[in-house]
Amino acid sequence: MGVRNGAQYLDSLKDDRLIIYDGRPVGSVADEPGLRNTAKVVAQFYDFQTSAENLDSMTYCTADGERVGMAFKEARTKDALRQRAVAYGLWAEVTCGFMGRSPDYMNSFLSTLGSVSVLLSDVDPQLGERARNIYLEARSRDLCYTHTFAEPFKVLPAPPHEPAPACIVVRETDDGLVIRGARALATLAPFANMNFDLPGGAACRHNDIPYLCGFVTPVAAPGLRWICRDKHDVNHTDSRLAARLDEMDCVAIFDDCLIPWSSVYMFVPLSAALPGxxxxxxxxxxxxxxxxxxxxxxxxxxxxxxxxxxxxxxxxxxxxxxxxxxxxxxxxxxxxxxxxxxxxxxxxxxxxxxxxxxxxxxxxxxxxxxxxxxxxxxxxxxxxxxxxxxxxxxxxxxxxxxxxxxxxxxxxxxxxxxxxxxxxxxxxxxxxxxxxxxxxxxxxxxxxxxxxxxxFDRSQAVEMVRRILSSPLQSDAIFPVPKRN
Ligand SMILES: Cc1cc2nc3c(=O)[nH]c(=O)nc-3n(C[C@H](O)[C@H](O)[C@H](O)COP(=O)(O)OP(=O)(O)OC[C@H]3O[C@@H](n4cnc5c(N)ncnc54)[C@H](O)[C@@H]3O)c2cc1C
Missing domain, CATH: 1.20.140.10 (Butyryl-CoA Dehydrogenase, subunit A, domain 3)
Structure with a gap:
């Protein structure tokens, strides 16, 4: 499929996503006052990248000849890093940097997940393969991602009671993991196609060992609700920023959501190193x-x-x-x-x-x-x-x-x-x-x-101070020269 334009992106929002605002589900994000203008700006990103003027800067062709977004590019040269930075910069100029979670933000994340999948394979080959596939699918379908990482209203442990984790794996089945609980804070969620839950999300135990779990899921997955904060747009015509762009921040509530194994890119003992x-x-x-x-x-x-x-x-x-x-x-x-x-x-x-x-x-x-x-x-x-x-x-x-x-x-x-x-x-x-x-x-x-x-490796800094301190206390002494290795 490859790069999408704005109309294709807006079409992709017509699904069963459950976005809750002010006590009611939002029917269509693209039509909802206070959200629809932001949907338009995200669509503008997709039109911007496919316009003749920007196509070469904002997109590239993969080895298979598919044209995809530049942020998905894996940097095999330093020049590729420069190209990616130019693409980020072109879009950031359009919104004057006020759109933190423009689609290229998570696209760049997914490209790196794809690249480090080879390192994840060292931990578990299946996980590496899934991570690579998640990247390839996002790239090929030009998916827009949000991400969750933290606990909403986290309460730190106060002995003797440990707070219950906000999000847990309630069941492991042949088909995947069943997730229950809340995750924060998903900027852009109403306008995204997918959510990336960073490792450390749902707490779980596997074979009685604490496990680290990370997964991706469609925003419209059954059993998943997105709870919006207040809208920040203003309803008169004198606003040039807030009325155009309010990315919205949401708390995700998983109500026994099934995450298929193919979407679980991380499922390792808590003590495991996370390479890459x-x-x-x-x-x-x-x-x-x-x-x-x-x-x-x-x-x-x-x-x-x-x-x-x-x-x-x-x-x-x-x-x-x-x-x-x-x-x-x-x-x-x-x-x-x-x-x-x-x-x-x-x-x-x-x-x-x-x-x-x-x-x-x-x-x-x-x-x-x-x-x-x-x-x-x-x-x-x-x-x-x-x-x-x-x-x-x-x-x-x-x-x-x-x-x-x-x-x-x-x-x-x-x-x-x-x-x-x-x-x-x-x-x-x-x-x-x-x-x-x-x-x-x-x-x-x-x-x-x-x-x-x-x-921080302090040895060099400390060594400098020690060299001066250990030098003789004579007024006519010159500086002791550092040893060269
Ligand atoms: C507008 C906005 C958008 C965001 N969008 C996203 C998103 O899209 N996806 C996502 O995953 N996350 C998002 N985040 C959430 C972000 O990940 C969290 O804010 C971040 O992880 C910090 O957690 P916290 O807000 O719970 O603050 P805390 O970590 O609880 O910090 C609150 C205060 O307590 C202090 N504190 C906390 N712990 C300690 C400690 N151990 N020692 C000393 N002081 C401490 C801190 O210094 C700070 O002043 C967003 C946040 C904001 C504000």
Whole structure:
């Protein structure tokens, strides 16, 4: 089949998916107010990749001659990594980086699952084969995936009672695993065809040993419900972001769902090592990095324009903030170069992966920078963020609008549109969700930094300090030279 266009994608949403919003099932996602515009934007992604102008950048031909999405490409050369990054970047520019879970995000994940299937085969050949097939099917059908990873409303253990796991394997049958319970948090779920449950999902025991289980399932699988948070779109016409794009976040509830064995890509003792998952994460974080560059550029542009519109950009402190945002953008761009130039070649799969250390640090930076950029944006606009009104009110005010709502070089309508846009990003409910997304969607940055420190090989750093400490205490002594191995 190969790449889909927007109409084919929208057609694929006509199934028995059970999306629950405000106490009722949503009949058709593509028609539901507050969801339908996002369905259109996802469809736009598919039209974008199949347009004559973008086809060569957004897609490629497999060895079998099938044209498929670029994010599915397994990088046998560094150049392939660059091509993939260009494709991520082209789409991220369209949505200004505000679509975290555009289909290419999980497509890149699935391509890496396909690549590391050879490593999974070392653990269990059947699992390796299933992982490869899951990838090939996603690629060939151009499926749109969401993913679940965490427990909703996780409660940490408080002795003497252990909280019950939120999701369990209730039965193992000849046909597959039967899953019961809840999983979080599936961004884009109403608009996806499939869900990828990351390893560590449903708790289970096999032969009385704790087991790690991971599986894929159609969003429309029988017994699976998707519980939506509030919609964030606004029902007047002055919104340029929230009204167009709200990816929605859902809790999945499995009500004794049968997962066929062919969809179980992970079923191993909890103590087993998960080979290749570092590479899977590095590819995902590479996507995050490229998207974050687009988003940073957009917020920087917004900050510059609002500072200019009120002429506060003449002040050195304002210029310093804008300069800081330029540094952040340049840092992310440098990470993107380093991730590819310093890519890691893995012998068994014969694949290049973006450098995992670089992408991990870049991901943490992106998570930390976004809230700081939003804080700058709020500071630069001050009360102007909430001195706005609606376009129709400006029409009503006539000349008064131009007297009181214009900017330095913008008329009232342009100026108000600019500040409304800034408020959507920095102050609205939709904006707050974007902020939370950047902080948490890949796990909490604090814990990721702690992990980075604990895994860090400190020997070289410590050795440097020891060399100086162990040198003689003489004022005329020169530096002791490090031993070369
Ligand atoms: C908008 C949004 C979209 C998301 N989309 C997806 C998605 O599509 N798919 C998906 O799988 N997941 C998604 N996530 C969920 C994401 O995986 C989780 O947010 C992440 O795993 C962190 O878990 P948590 O939110 O339960 O926070 P927690 O890990 O519980 O953290 C909450 C706070 O407690 C602190 N804390 C927690 N544990 C410790 C500890 N051991 N020591 C010290 N401090 C600790 C943290 O520092 C943090 O401040 C999304 C999250 C958000 C906010």
């Amino acid at each position: 998952f570092d590479y899977v994460m590095s590819v995902l974080q590479h996507h995050v990095l490229i998207r974050s560059i687009a988003k940073t550029r957009f917020v920087l542009g917004l900050a510059h324009l609002i500072a200019e519109s009120s002429r506060v950009n003449q002040f050195i402190n304002v210029q310093e903030r804008l300069g800081e945002m330029v540094c952040w953008l340049r840092t992310l761009e440098a990470f993107a170069v380093a991730a590819v130039e310093d890519a890691v070649f893995e012998e068994r799969s014969q694949i290049f992966y973006p450098n995992p250390r670089t992408t991990e640090v870049a991901g943490i930076w992106a998570a930390q920078l976004y809230p700081r950029m939003i804080s700058h944006l709020l500071d630069l606009g001050g009360s102007r963020h909430v001195s706005t009104t609606q376009e129709r009110t400006l029409d009503l005010l006539g000349d008064l609008a131009e007297q009181h709502f214009r900017g330095d070089s913008t008329d009232a309508k342009e100026n108000i549109a600019l500040f409304r846009l800034a408020w959507e990003v920095a102050g609205s409910t939709w904006g707050a969700r974007q902020d939370l997304y950047e902080r948490f969607h890949f796990g909490d940055a604090t814990l990721r930094k702690v992990g980075g420190y604990l895994r």
